[in-house]
Amino acid sequence: MTPPNSTPNSTPNSTAIGGTPIGAGKRPTEFTLYIEDLTVKFGGFTAVDKLNLYVDRNELRVVIGPNGAGKTTLLDLICGRTKATSGSIRFKDIELTGMSEHRIVRAGVGRKFQTPSIYESLSVRENLEVSFPRGRSVFGAIAFRRTRDVVERVEQVAEDIFLSEMLDRSAELLSHGQKQWLEIGMLLMQEPELMMLDEPVAGMSVSEREKTAELLNRISRNRSVIVIEHDMEFVKHIAHKVTVLHQGKVLAEGPMDKVQADPRVVEVYLGH
Numbered sequence: 001m002t003p004p005n006s007t008p009n010s011t012p013n014s015t016a017i018g019g020t021p022i023g024a025g026k027r028p029t030e031f032t033l034y035i036e037d038l039t040v041k042f043g044g045f046t047a048v049d050k051l052n053l054y055v056d057r058n059e060l061r062v063v064i065g066p067n068g069a070g071k072t073t074l075l076d077l078i079c080g081r082t083k084a085t086s087g088s089i090r091f092k093d094i095e096l097t098g099m100s101e102h103r104i105v106r107a108g109v110g111r112k113f114q115t116p117s118i119y120e121s122l123s124v125r126e127n128l129e130v131s132f133p134r135g136r137s138v139f140g141a142i143a144f145r146r147t148r149d150v151v152e153r154v155e156q157v158a159e160d161i162f163l164s165e166m167l168d169r170s171a172e173l174l175s176h177g178q179k180q181w182l183e184i185g186m187l188l189m190q191e192p193e194l195m196m197l198d199e200p201v202a203g204m205s206v207s208e209r210e211k212t213a214e215l216l217n218r219i220s221r222n223r224s225v226i227v228i229e230h231d232m233e234f235v236k237h238i239a240h241k242v243t244v245l246h247q248g249k250v251l252a253e254g255p256m257d258k259v260q261a262d263p264r265v266v267e268v269y270l271g272h
């Protein structure tokens with residue numbers, strides 16, 4: 001475990017293409033997310049292996065890599081779904097390893113899974129309302145009060161996710177892409193400082209992909225975002241930096257054009 005306030009070292013895991021460690025010279029608190037030596041073993045199999053990852057404030061990082069590289073497991077570790085075998089995950093100044101999923105959400109980490117998990121029988125508006133931090137009381141959504149701040153927030157988020165005209169439509173009537181946006185909106189209601197999305201454009205039309213790129217670019221103006229994605233065209237439109245995972249380790253890291261030109265990345269991923 002790395003002592004607080006130490007600078008990241010230049011282990012192979014933290015080395016960007018060109019040889020410069022991405023986190024070099026910075027302290028943990030200067031990053032939204034500061035991961036060091038993160039390891040998880042499932043029985044005898046190491047799925048994430050002494051991984052270092054440093055995500056800046058307002059950065060949109062895309063994680064790519066072949067099947068089984070450890071991408072989903074990495075997000076599972078950050079959101080507390082899977083417990084680390086060793087290593088550290090610091091979100092701002094909070095150590096996340098050992099915290100429950102619920103507390104990690106409350107600390108400001110939002111996660112969107114591949115399949116949308118919205119309330120199909122509720123309207124778009126109601127889905128957003130129940131996601132407001134005060135939206136659920138011990139009595140459930142029924143006890144919810146539509147106060148002015150909630151109404152304004154719902155309208156703002158609906159505009160962000162292109163659903164302003166559909167606030168009173170039942171969520172089950174939305175297209176697949178609109179359901180994905182609604183789930184992103186439900187996360188936005190909680191104003192997370194770190195948002196993680198697993199393949200957000202899978203199954204979307206070309207125009208929905210373009211709008212999602214616009215949405216993610218907007219979202220990352222005032223929060224950090226981590227996206228797992230296989231669609232390289234889409235990655236080019238959104239990524240500030242790309243991290244390539246392979247066998248649970250960082251194979252390469254940096255701007256998309258450099259990562260794409262790296263022969264090791266072509267060999268294990270892009271060339272296939």
Ligand SMILES: Nc1ncnc2c1ncn2[C@@H]1O[C@H](COP(=O)(O)OP(=O)(O)OP(=O)(O)O)[C@@H](O)[C@H]1O
Nearest residue numbers: 042045046047065066067068069070071072073074
């Ligand atoms: N709970 C678990 N128990 C045992 N092995 C697991 C568990 N979760 C993940 N793994 C294994 O860890 C490795 C990494 O899986 P992970 O789902 O993180 O890969 P990925 O990079 O997200 O792949 P994909 O692109 O196919 O989604 C795989 O070999 C997977 O079988």
